[in-house]
Amino acid sequence: MSTSSATVAGSPPPGAGSSGDINLSKKPRPAESAIKVLLATCALLSALISVGIVAALIDPVIDFFGQVPFGDYFALEGEYGVLPLINATMITTIIALLVAVPLGLGAAMYLSEYASPRARRILKPTVELLAGVPSVVYGFFALAFVTPTLLQDILSLDVGFTNMLAAGLILGVMVIPTIASLAEDSLSAVPMAMRQGSLAMGANRMQTTVRVVFPAALSGIAAAIVLGMSRAIGETMIVTLAAGNIKNFTLDPRDGAQTMTGFIANTAGGENPVGSVDYNMLFAVGMTLFLITLVINMVSIFIVRRYRQAY
């Protein structure tokens, strides 16, 4: 690429910029156009991934619904019922959000409203480090420490070897940095004048944070929570390891139950011949998961666009 730019720069075609013609944007620059087309192709290619996802999933999904009626898929019971998986995903996600929303927002408020710039420079990467921990490590931790030591020994809860509670709690820890980081961005974007106005009226820092800055940043905070939720729904390794891999329709978080992602990981790890019902169900659950997160992400983007206050 550097050579092409060098030729364009080094030798402008003599006479191309002749006296009457000063509109340089009309001047033909083949190398420049070629580069632009190349870059646009790359952009299009990366955007085509979502088309690719749908295209990759649609064929096996059609096959699947040819083999299994709709009613058997959206059923609570039976080999092909997806509702127990969705139910388990929802329970682990709710537990995760109960952990991550208060802690993530608390961390965001501290970083944005209380920390000195120097403290923030050190503390923010520390929180973000949590997002860097591989999910298989979190899953192992939930299985090897949270369930036996924390839940069974210290809290003496009657939980199984695998249970949704441990998975949800650790899922929450994993989501904290997503929520904290995005919420901190939107809290920091609230203009200083609003804080100063509040402080000038005699409010203290807590009142300013809770009653002025927090409401002003609400759209960004909502988007952060929604994105955290989609993270929790799509996370695989923690729930595969800690929540168990037996399909189980239950509302009790102390039980083990397989989630949508857990189902995909387990089925894909097994030996299912291409084209079999089980193999195709993999893609049907994948499509369901993709659509659910897609809707959630669109909601998040919509919230930001629609309710963003311009300061």
Add this chain to the structure above:
Amino acid sequence: MTEATALTGRSKDRNVRSILFLVALWFSLFFGVMVLAVLIIDTAIEGSSRFDAALLTEYASRVRPESTGFRAGILGTVWLMGVTAVLAVPLGIAAAVYFEEFADNRRWYNRVLEVNLQNLAAVPAIVYGLLAVAVMAVLGFSETGTALGGGLALALLILPVIVITTREALRAVPDDIRQGSLALGATVWQTTWRQTLPSSVPGIATGTILGLSRAIGEAAPLIVVGLAGSLRFDPTGVMSPITALPMQIYSLTSQSQEDLRVAASAGIIVLLVMVLSLNALAIVIRNKFQRSW
């Protein structure tokens, strides 16, 4: 009371409720770090008896679980990183350059592409595994569990991350620099190649490293692509069947032998050292080299 404390409202913080509020904020901030500390200490103690050379140089072995190692996984992860970087980094940077420097953001199709990209960043990792399986089938590769298949899944996964962080880095370069270059007669591409891109290298490097460190730790798409849980040979090329460090750890967690669980803990420490040092590198680059105009 100094002027500064009056301005921040700190002087009015001295009642029970605000102090409790501050304590709660402190707790939220350090909760995650506490969990991480417990995780590292607990795992390190569990795996401490296996911090030996065999851990890194031996293949996985069920016959001699006391000296099982992660050689194939570590080499596999290195190969995966290479394939992922080659596939994702040039494509991601080129796409970001197009969006920031060339595309007209008032056009509806460019806005659609942008929303689409935000969406892709939040698609579950395991779905990229399903996509990679389909792409490999379309391209006519029938072998599963290869370095190419795994690298493709991870590249698809981190591509949106690289595009988004590169765009942010390019956006941070002030327009004055572009206009100065254009005013001297440079074309848009010359401006991008000689002024904008060099100034945003630290930001791009940070985003790329963070993307790669995310890819190192992912196991979910690799399971779908069919990577083995353990192998007893080194990878020989992009079409060679491989395993990866997180895959080996995952397969060890379902083993009941005590020695293998200890090995899993030790392997986790190896993985954490790799991932956290990449993260630390990204933070150092961000703090040391990022220019602010």
